[in-house]
Amino acid sequence: MQIALTGRPGIGKTTACLKIFEKLKDEMKISGFVTKEVREKGRRIGFKLVNLESGEESWLAKVGEGKVKVGKYAVFVENLEKFLDEISLDSDLIIIDEVGPMELKSEKFVKFVENLLRKDNVIFTIHYKACHRILDEIRRRFKVITLTEENRNKAVEEVVEIVRGRKSQDSN
Numbered sequence: 001m002q003i004a005l006t007g008r009p010g011i012g013k014t015t016a017c018l019k020i021f022e023k024l025k026d027e028m029k030i031s032g033f034v035t036k037e038v039r040e041k042g043r044r045i046g047f048k049l050v051n052l053e054s055g056e057e058s059w060l061a062k063v064g065e066g067k068v069k070v071g072k073y074a075v076f077v078e079n080l081e082k083f084l085d086e087i088s089l090d091s092d093l094i095i096i097d098e099v100g101p102m103e104l105k106s107e108k109f110v111k112f113v114e115n116l117l118r119k120d121n122v123i124f125t126i127h128y129k130a131c132h133r134i135l136d137e138i139r140r141r142f143k144v145i146t147l148t149e150e151n152r153n154k155a156v157e158e159v160v161e162i163v164r165g166r167k168s169q170d171s172n
């Protein structure tokens, strides 16, 4: 299964990934990461990467100045690249939240995603409108599910069933 979840900012892509992870983690080995926003006094100050297997966290970006910038955020490309080394690629399911403008500043991340395009057990979340050849390729090759307020809970169930179906095919 090759699934890409997308939708407008804040629609619930990260929440959907966490729900899928919670529902399936006792049935199979899952690796990958989610990107969570960090707020201080109600204001968003940046984003942290969270390794789904280990719980380990690393700053992806923070409001402020830096070598690499996306909007008002400085992106910590080296943190991301070190973080990627810890992601297992031999798991039953790999969840990558997200393939977006910040992550794509890293050539190593682009290669990491390229490598995953060959696999059949991947869920990406993808930025809803960013342009990049790798996003075009995912949009062309993967089953793309656009989350809305109406479908986001049902979409989680649908993805869980697709993953379970694939897993049971594998064990037959």
Ligand SMILES: Nc1ncnc2c1ncn2[C@@H]1O[C@H](COP(=O)(O)OP(=O)(O)OP(=O)(O)O)[C@@H](O)[C@H]1O
Residues within 6 Å of the ligand: 008, 009, 010, 011, 012, 013, 014, 015, 016, 037, 152, 153
């Ligand atoms: N199914 C849901 N039911 C109720 N609230 C939800 C649901 N999914 C997400 N939310 C709420 O919406 C907010 C944004 O969710 P989330 O961070 O998952 O969105 P996102 O699409 O990943 O955002 P971003 O575009 O910043 O990556 C959170 O406060 C979350 O609790």
